[in-house]
Amino acid sequence: MYSQDNTATKLTWHKACHVNDIPEDGGGCALINGKQIAIFNFSRRGEWFATDNQCPHRQQMAVSRGMIGSHEGEPKVACPFHKKTFSLQTGKCLNDDNYAINTFPVMVEENLIYIGIGK
Amino acid sequence: MYSITNTRIVVAGNGMVGYKFCEKLLSRKKNDQVFQITVFGEEPREAYDRVHLSEFFAGKSADDLSLASKEWYQENGIKLLLSDPVVDIDREQKCVRSHHGHVVYYDYLILATGSGAFVPSIPGVEKDGVFVYRTIEDLEMIRSHAARAKKGAVLGGGLLGLEAAKALLDLGLQEAHVVEFASRLMPRQIDEAGSRTLKNQLESLGLQIHLGKSTQEITGGDCLEGMQFTDGSLLVVDMLVISAGIRPRDELAKIAGLETHPRGGIIVNNQLQTSDPAIFAIGECALAHHMIYGLIAPGYEMAEVVATRIAGGEKEFLPYDMSTKLKLIGTDVASFGDPFIEEPACKTIRFENKAKGIYKRVNISEDGKTLLGGILVGDASQYNMLLQTFKNKTILPPDPEDLILGSRGGEEAGAGVMGFPDDALICSCEAVTKGMLCHEIGENGHHTVDALKKCCKAGTGCGGCVPMVKDIIAGVMKQKGVYVRNVVCEHFNYTRQELLDLVKMAGLKTYGTVLDEFGHGDGCEVCKPLVASVLASLWNESILQKDRAPIQDSNDRYLANIQKGGTYSVVPRIPGGEITPEKLIVIGQVAYKYGLYTKITGGQRIDMFGAHLGDLPSIWEELIEAGFESGHAYGKSLRTVKSCVGSTWCRFGVQDSVSFAIEVEDRYKGLRSPHKLKSAVSGCIRECAEAQSKDFGIIATEKGWNLYVCGNGGSKPQHAQLLATDVDKEMCIRLIDRFLMFYIKTADPLARTATWLNKMEGGMSYLRAVIVEDSLGIAADLERDIQQLIDVYQCEWKEVVRNPELRKRFTHFVNTPEKDPSVTFDTMREQKKAKEWV
Numbered sequence: 039m040y041s042q043d044n045t046a047t048k049l050t051w052h053k054a055c056h057v058n059d060i061p062e063d064g065g066g067c068a069l070i071n072g073k074q075i076a077i078f079n080f081s082r083r084g085e086w087f088a089t090d091n092q093c094p095h096r097q098q099m100a101v102s103r104g105m106i107g108s109h110e111g112e113p114k115v116a117c118p119f120h121k122k123t124f125s126l127q128t129g130k131c132l133n134d135d136n137y138a139i140n141t142f143p144v145m146v147e148e149n150l151i152y153i154g155i156g157k
Numbered sequence: 158m159y160s161i162t163n164t165r166i167v168v169a170g171n172g173m174v175g176y177k178f179c180e181k182l183l184s185r186k187k188n189d190q191v192f193q194i195t196v197f198g199e200e201p202r203e204a205y206d207r208v209h210l211s212e213f214f215a216g217k218s219a220d221d222l223s224l225a226s227k228e229w230y231q232e233n234g235i236k237l238l239l240s241d242p243v244v245d246i247d248r249e250q251k252c253v254r255s256h257h258g259h260v261v262y263y264d265y266l267i268l269a270t271g272s273g274a275f276v277p278s279i280p281g282v283e284k285d286g287v288f289v290y291r292t293i294e295d296l297e298m299i300r301s302h303a304a305r306a307k308k309g310a311v312l313g314g315g316l317l318g319l320e321a322a323k324a325l326l327d328l329g330l331q332e333a334h335v336v337e338f339a340s341r342l343m344p345r346q347i348d349e350a351g352s353r354t355l356k357n358q359l360e361s362l363g364l365q366i367h368l369g370k371s372t373q374e375i376t377g378g379d380c381l382e383g384m385q386f387t388d389g390s391l392l393v394v395d396m397l398v399i400s401a402g403i404r405p406r407d408e409l410a411k412i413a414g415l416e417t418h419p420r421g422g423i424i425v426n427n428q429l430q431t432s433d434p435a436i437f438a439i440g441e442c443a444l445a446h447h448m449i450y451g452l453i454a455p456g457y458e459m460a461e462v463v464a465t466r467i468a469g470g471e472k473e474f475l476p477y478d479m480s481t482k483l484k485l486i487g488t489d490v491a492s493f494g495d496p497f498i499e500e501p502a503c504k505t506i507r508f509e510n511k512a513k514g515i516y517k518r519v520n521i522s523e524d525g526k527t528l529l530g531g532i533l534v535g536d537a538s539q540y541n542m543l544l545q546t547f548k549n550k551t552i553l554p555p556d557p558e559d560l561i562l563g564s565r566g567g568e569e570a571g572a573g574v575m576g577f578p579d580d581a582l583i584c585s586c587e588a589v590t591k592g593m594l595c596h597e598i599g600e601n602g603h604h605t606v607d608a609l610k611k612c613c614k615a616g617t618g619c620g621g622c623v624p625m626v627k628d629i630i631a632g633v634m635k636q637k638g639v640y641v642r643n644v645v646c647e648h649f650n651y652t653r654q655e656l657l658d659l660v661k662m663a664g665l666k667t668y669g670t671v672l673d674e675f676g677h678g679d680g681c682e683v684c685k686p687l688v689a690s691v692l693a694s695l696w697n698e699s700i701l702q703k704d705r706a707p708i709q710d711s712n713d714r715y716l717a718n719i720q721k722g723g724t725y726s727v728v729p730r731i732p733g734g735e736i737t738p739e740k741l742i743v744i745g746q747v748a749y750k751y752g753l754y755t756k757i758t759g760g761q762r763i764d765m766f767g768a769h770l771g772d773l774p775s776i777w778e779e780l781i782e783a784g785f786e787s788g789h790a791y792g793k794s795l796r797t798v799k800s801c802v803g804s805t806w807c808r809f810g811v812q813d814s815v816s817f818a819i820e821v822e823d824r825y826k827g828l829r830s831p832h833k834l835k836s837a838v839s840g841c842i843r844e845c846a847e848a849q850s851k852d853f854g855i856i857a858t859e860k861g862w863n864l865y866v867c868g869n870g871g872s873k874p875q876h877a878q879l880l881a882t883d884v885d886k887e888m889c890i891r892l893i894d895r896f897l898m899f900y901i902k903t904a905d906p907l908a909r910t911a912t913w914l915n916k917m918e919g920g921m922s923y924l925r926a927v928i929v930e931d932s933l934g935i936a937a938d939l940e941r942d943i944q945q946l947i948d949v950y951q952c953e954w955k956e957v958v959r960n961p962e963l964r965k966r967f968t969h970f971v972n973t974p975e976k977d978p979s980v981t982f983d984t985m986r987e988q989k990k991a992k993e994w995v
């Protein structure tokens with residue numbers, strides 16, 4: 039199950055960190071309400087993304103340590119363990135139909151990052 | 158007139174062939190056809206890859222082996238009933254009844270019930286600890302029993318039995334025995350001489366082989382304790398896997414009154430119809446042309462025949478070739494065509510190399526023109542080529558022994574895969590011919606193995622044909638006059654070598670500038686580490702500075718190897734494997750303080766596992782304080798230079814190998830290359846440091862040193878080859894300098910030196926000309942370039958420990974100093990170990 043549909047569910051915005059905490063074109067992990075969220079600063083595209091930090095393949099908490107990039111224009115992240123790659127837009131696994139992760143909307147205000155999490 | 162036919166199809170059995178039938182039927186379906194498909198499966202899960210079942214023990218999950226998901230069946234409108242075998246067929250009413258009581262009517266019924274393990278009626282087979290090897294559930298039971306068992310045996314020395322025996326070894330049993338009734342192993346595939354060679358090879362892997370043994374009784378109480386043989390001997394074991402052949406599952410057919418064979422199997426005609434024309438049988442339950450085809454390729458062909466016919470086409474099942482190649486066992490075995498045919502009906506050429514454990518035999522027609530069959534043990538690299546030569550009745554070269562010995566005159570024997578006719582079957586699992594591949598590559602623009610897998614499924618079965626598919630791609634492209642460039646990925650239209658030259662000329666030092674200048678898009682997990690490696694190989698600047706940290710592979714990015722569970726390992730450099738007691742104590746103290754698992758590695762140093770990301774900088778701070786440096790176990794760079802003790806202590810040593818190993822390791826540490834580099838120095842010809850298995854290895858002689866290059870361990874071990882003899886230390890280093898820099902500049906990404914050499918035109922003689930004789934006139938440049946890299950070397954951990962900005966990046970969370978709370982460990986032999994994958 040994945041969704042980035044922030045209209046259907048009611049969102050609460052949680053402060054995660056400062057923009058400088060996430061390296062350019064890289065990721066970092068924030069602990070929000072006991073949940074691990076991977077945040078990506080895709081500065082080459084000027085975009086921010088957030089997903090589950092847990093990779094569904096072997097339940098490893100490492101998606102934030104993965105490398106980001108794109109496939110035919112679609113932004114993606116590769117889990118460092120076995121290189122399953124996930125779309126940063128939809129959360130769909132691009133090289134294995136059996137997996138998907140959650141994605142979350144990101145808001146940047148006064149150099150602070152907020153993550154929108156549904157109720 | 159427009160009409161739609163609605164055909165009801167019931168498939169009994171959701172194994173490999175039953176599934177393949179559904180897939181093929183869907184793809185053969187014409188627009189005006191509607192198939193209403195119901196599949197009954199006795200097993201609890203969707204179809205899975207039984208051929209690769211043993212990989213379950215190598216860490217593959219049931220999911221990994223799965224051939225199709227629940228969603229696939231749903232999306233294609235197939236009704237799938239699992240754990241629900243068909244128990245009865247009413248041929249009058251044309252309906253089946255299942256175990257759970259579902260009654261479904263059919264126009265066609267497909268029996269794909271497969272086979273079960275044949276269990277001979279030896280007294281005691283019912284005891285606990287006796288297993289068969291057929292389903293995921295069988296393997297789960299074997300695995301859990303093996304955890305408590307010490308000695309295991311397999312009854313049956315055929316294809317499957319040997320695979321099972323290797324699995325027992327891999328499961329960690331102390332002893333694994335193979336008990337075979339016949340006087341040789343794999344009696345249906347190989348001859349006495351082949352069996353002898355294979356037996357030696359398997360024994361060197363740790364299997365114990367007993368031939369000509371007939372089992373009288375399985376002894377013990379509830380649980381087995383041993384095997385009693387008719388010759389009076391006894392083998393004590395606490396687990397047994399029976400692999401004595403297969404028994405077609407024809408019981409349902411029998412109940413329905415279909416014609417079956419007294420020795421098992423549902424009898425079918427060339428259209429695969431049973432004695433009831435509305436009922437077909439395919440796969441391992443079907444007896445066609447008087448035999449059961451216990452292999453996947455003929456099973457898939459049967460699925461194809463029935464799918465084609467139901468969709469209104471014409472196709473017959475012809476006698477199928479039973480050539481096989483054994484997988485997984487750690488040594489190659491293959492046989493094809495008629496392996497046993499003897500003179501005078503043919504001419505036989507045999508080749509045996511006892512030292513290397515190789516036996517090859519080819520049987521050639523009397524007129525010397527065609528290949529009739531053969532056996533390969535120990536080295537089956539020519540299998541695909543020979544199989545195609547046999548199947549296509551290709552006319553043999555004048556010296557047919559070249560087929561197995563390789564041609565010794567320089568020219569390749571035969572015309573290679575491009576010389577095959579168009580109907581040569583390349584992928585036998587999916588019945589893809591050379592002609593089809595050439596068409597997909599040449600006309601439809603599918604130029605990669607991945608693209609071909611998608612469009613015609615070639616290489617998706619057992620995968621054995623992938624090397625030939627690659628050759629065909631290269632061949633077709635060459636015919637079209639296209640020079641095939643191994644380009645990096647969608648973001649860079651250059652080969653690694655081209656990119657390296659461009660980046661060097663432009664003097665670029667960051668990923669961003671390289672992408673702007675020579676690439677497009679945003680990059681990806683393929684080109685980022687590749688560019689990272691190129692930048693490091695050119696300038697050797699810190700891999701974490703500027704924009705370079707996030708383009709490193711995860712291990713490089715955190716300067717440590719990520720482990721199961723998300724912790725890291727720490728490997729300090731111990732040059733040449735020499736270490737003082739003081740330093741040993743420090744390693745012990747650090748490991749103790751941070752609760753790390755310690756192990757001596759295969760590379761003569763010590764690995765500490767289970768470090769939290771956030772602890773890495775403090776761990777390294779303490780190690781560096783004691784004089785350690787990074788061991789680069791995480792990088793594509795120099796790993797270890799192993800040494801033997803050499804002339805300082807050893808009574809045979811002729812040179813001081815430890816000192817030289819330390820010197821070599823210190824010289825090349827931190828050097829980044831297309832793949833990792835390993836080396837070793839031995840103090841005399843006895844070669845205790847195993848230098849001939851390394852990327853570059855040095856062996857002391859009375860007069861100096863012999864230098865070997867391009868050796869490899871790993872899954873395809875290859876011995877290093879002699880580059881120079883009796884050179885002094887200084888010359889030896891110069892040759893290594895040139896060799897390494899030439900490799901760094903010209904190798905494909907992730908190609909070890911052995912692979913690089915194997916692909917090099919002109920091979921070793923060319924390499925020797927370039928490195929030793931300087932035929933290209935580049936030796937001085939190579940030496941200068943590598944010296945520059947050596948001069949700027951810095952320990953990257955030292956840099957991180959001292960730089961607060963870099964240090965900050967080593968935390969799990971960006972918003973709290975907490976460690977990852979999901980990390981937990983188990984204990985084993987008084988140390989911690991990573992938790993199993995869930």
Ligand code: SRM
Nearest residue numbers: 718726757758759760761762764790796869870871872909
């Ligand atoms: C630790 C060690 C096993 C041990 O406990 O002894 C080891 C551990 C790993 N090896 Fe190894 N190899 C180790 C010695 C070897 C050896 C033996 C040797 O070097 O003498 C070989 C065969 C020799 C060779 O490389 O030619 C070896 C051949 C491989 C290969 C296959 C390489 C190939 O060319 O096919 C891989 C896979 C790869 O690199 O792509 C690999 C990969 C790995 C990785 C990096 C797998 C991974 O990506 O996580 C393992 C990292 C574990 C870790 O986190 O520390 N390891 N590995 C050994 C570390 C030696 C050291 O001190 O640095």
Ligand SMILES: Cc1cc2nc3c(=O)[nH]c(=O)nc-3n(C[C@H](O)[C@H](O)[C@H](O)COP(=O)(O)OP(=O)(O)OC[C@H]3O[C@@H](n4cnc5c(N)ncnc54)[C@H](O)[C@@H]3O)c2cc1C
Nearest residue numbers: 170172173174175199207242243270271440441451452453
């Ligand atoms: C460990 C192992 C390794 C192998 N290695 C190789 C190899 O390297 N190369 C090769 O070519 N072949 C290999 N094989 C053989 C290959 O797996 C088989 O040829 C293939 O699986 C046969 O497919 P099938 O669909 O006919 O039978 P199966 O895959 O056995 O499927 C039959 C299915 O039907 C079910 N069934 C039975 N009766 C009923 C019923 N009444 N109603 C509903 N369902 C029923 C069974 O439970 C089973 O799930 C190997 C087999 C094993 C076990």
Ligand code: SF4
Nearest residue numbers: 215216758759871872
């Ligand atoms: S250490 Fe090497 S051989 Fe052992 S499991 Fe890891 S990669 Fe495989």
Ligand code: FES
Nearest residue numbers: 093095096117120
């Ligand atoms: S755990 Fe992420 S790919 Fe395997």
